[in-house]
Amino acid sequence: MVVITQEQFDLLLDWLDPDRELAGKKYETIRAGLIRVFVSKGFNDAEDLADETINRVIIRLPEMKDTYEGAPVRFFHGVARNIIREALRRKEVATDDIVVSVEEKPVTGVERECLDKCLGLLPEEKSDLILDYYLYEGHDKIEHHKRMAEKLGISDGALRGRAHHIRKDLEEALKRMISQKTKMSRNSL
Numbered sequence: 001m002v003v004i005t006q007e008q009f010d011l012l013l014d015w016l017d018p019d020r021e022l023a024g025k026k027y028e029t030i031r032a033g034l035i036r037v038f039v040s041k042g043f044n045d046a047e048d049l050a051d052e053t054i055n056r057v058i059i060r061l062p063e064m065k066d067t068y069e070g071a072p073v074r075f076f077h078g079v080a081r082n083i084i085r086e087a088l089r090r091k092e093v094a095t096d097d098i099v100v101s102v103e104e105k106p107v108t109g110v111e112r113e114c115l116d117k118c119l120g121l122l123p124e125e126k127s128d129l130i131l132d133y134y135l136y137e138g139h140d141k142i143e144h145h146k147r148m149a150e151k152l153g154i155s156d157g158a159l160r161g162r163a164h165h166i167r168k169d170l171e172e173a174l175k176r177m178i179s180q181k182t183k184m185s186r187n188s189l
Contacts, residue, residue, distance in 0.1 A: 002055050002059065004055055004058050008058050008059075008061070009058065011058070011061055011062070011065075012027070012054075012057070012058050012061060013027060015061060015065050015072060016030075016072055026072075026073075030054075030072075030073055030076050031050055031051075031054060033073070033076075034046075034049070034050035034053050034054070034076060034077075034080055035047055035050045037077070037080055037084075037135065038050060038080070038084070040136070040140060041084055041136070041140065043087060049080075049083055049084075049087065050080075052083060053076060053079050053080045053083055054076070056079050056083075057075060057076055057079055060079075064113075064116070067113075067117070068116060068120060069117065069120030069121065070119060070120035070124070070127060071124060074119065074127060074128070074131055075116070077131050077135070078116070078119075078131065081134070081135065088137075110178065110181055111174070111178060114174055114177040114178050114181065115170075115174055117177065118170055118173045118174050118177060119131070119170070121173070122166070122169075122170065126166050129148075129162060129163065129166060130163060130166045130167060130170065132144075132148060133145070133148065133159070133163040134163075145159060145160075
């Protein structure tokens with residue numbers, strides 16, 4: 001278990017908002033939202049997972065706070081998605097069938113940094129849509145997409161189309177940025 005110091009927590013609050021009272025409210029809102037996300041995914045330890053998410057953000061904060069662009073809540077949701085994937089891999093399934101799983105290629109530090117920057121470059125409306133679109137899996141995903149489409153006043157197909165275009169643009173921007181970083185690192189050798 002990671003122990004977070006008061007200094008580290010104060011840095012988080014400063015990142016959320018310079019006004020300490022507003023920062024505290026934002027913190028509580030983010031934590032409550034994370035708990036709802038984990039509960040909706042069926043985790044009975046949602047509060048612990050929300051705290052783990054916050055702790056991971058706090059630990060990464062010194063290295064990324066000056067370069068991160070965008071709303072801090074989006075960063076929390078990205079970390080939460082990773083925790084959900086990790087937790088789902090750990091869940092034991094009682095079955096007589098052979099379970100076949102394909103693990104995704106882990107995201108490297110450079111890729112993660114570039115992805116965060118690319119997400120930060122998107123208009124907030126688009127980055128929120130793409131982050132929310134890929135938040136759930138299975139039946140929860142279907143229901144979530146229906147609610148998203150309803151909220152936006154569009155059809156499920158139109159929502160899929162928007163998400164596809166945003167993801168395509170994001171992937172292209174990510175490839176370009178990683179390529180540039182790779183060239184720069186080769187040139188500095």
